[in-house]
Amino acid sequence: MRGLTKCIAACFAVALMFSFTFSDVVSASTGKNTDSINEKFGLPIVVVGDSLSEAQKEQVREDLGVTNTDNIEEIPVTADDIVKYINGDANSRMYSSAMITREDEGHGLAVQIVTPDNITQVTVDMYKNALLTAGIEDATVEVASPVKVSGHSALTGIYKAYDTADGNLDPERTEVANDELDLATDLAQKEGLDNEKVTQLLTDIKQEIAEQNPATREDVEQIVTDQLSKLEISLSDEDRQLLIDLFDKMRELDINFDGVKSQLDDIATTIQDKIDEVAGNDGFWQSVKDFFKSIGDFFKNLF
Structure with missing residues (x-):
């Protein structure tokens, strides 16, 4: 019984170690509550890849933390848009999507990829650099896709959202x-x-x-x-x-x-x-290796 207690404690230690070690690389839904309307800036805009199925669109809304679809403005992103805004291919399939929430002046530009495993080419900092160059500031931008894609559809959608909202996007x-x-x-x-x-x-x-x-x-x-x-x-x-x-x-x-x-x-x-x-x-993985060696030694001593 005493050995079993030690075994459970050791397993708990392993789980706890991984929860701290890898917490920064695991992404979850933003949990943004869209039940309340921001009367100062208007509704958040969700730009949705036009190639998504209805089930995939629902998954994207969930990933972006949309809790009430009545309180967002949803805009489709099409192949025509990718030609217009980023000189893309008219035969492109559009999957990556984004939610744009305007913020107070001075807030800055915050970008989060909420499905990092599925945005394979455009990084958070690449989005930031491109959007700042395009003149987009003071907003929270969240990007999601239910399938693995480069991420260009989301960027197209962000441009379209700003162009649709105020027409001030400088071409x-x-x-x-x-x-x-x-x-x-x-x-x-x-x-x-x-x-x-x-x-x-x-x-x-x-x-x-x-x-x-x-x-x-x-x-x-x-x-x-x-x-x-x-x-x-x-x-x-x-x-x-x-x-x-x-x-x-x-x-x-x-x-x-x-x-x-x-x-x-x-x-x-x-x-x-x-x-x-x-x-x-290198030092990190050596510490992981040493940790598991100590765990192995621990189990050997139990029996």
Whole structure:
């Protein structure tokens, strides 16, 4: 009986250890209550991929924490929209969806992917960077999909929601934001790079643009060169030129990154934390290995 008690205690310890260790990588529904209407900003907008079945749409609503469909505005996202807003393919299938809740000025842009296993290409920080470039601020954006997809349909839907709501979405800024996302996802697939490193590069360049306010293309080129060197990133001449072209477009549009500098700082901090976490994984997994060895020794001593 005493041995059984020790066994149960050990199993509980294992479960408790995993609940703390992996709590940050398990995602659940946001639990947002839509029973109450925000009279200041109006209804949250849920943009739903048009290729979803009715059952899948219901699953998306549940994942996004929709408790009352009367208190949201639901907008379909179609293949025509992906052509209009991000220059996509007219034959695309639209699955990823999003809920946009407007917030008070100064709140900043918060993005959460509530089904992280099913959004395979566009990361939280890629969404943030693209939306800030497009001029979308002070909102909470939640992304979901019932199937594995890249995440571009959700981005299309976010653009459509803002365009439908007030018609103030700047098409030139949206275009350069799309160029940014395309380049980010392309660079993230290059050898020696990953999502975090690419996002860090783009964010650092934006921060330097906000600090230096470059007046010429040559100034932009110098910023890009300095950040590539600082982060020890080696790009082909072609990719380096694409990066310079992208940020020179931003310079010509006179995008005020200084106005969202605090949000860029937040992205940079988050990315650095992720990089530090990855760098420390060897020590982490060694500690896990040691832990289970001690558990194994414990069980051996029971019998």
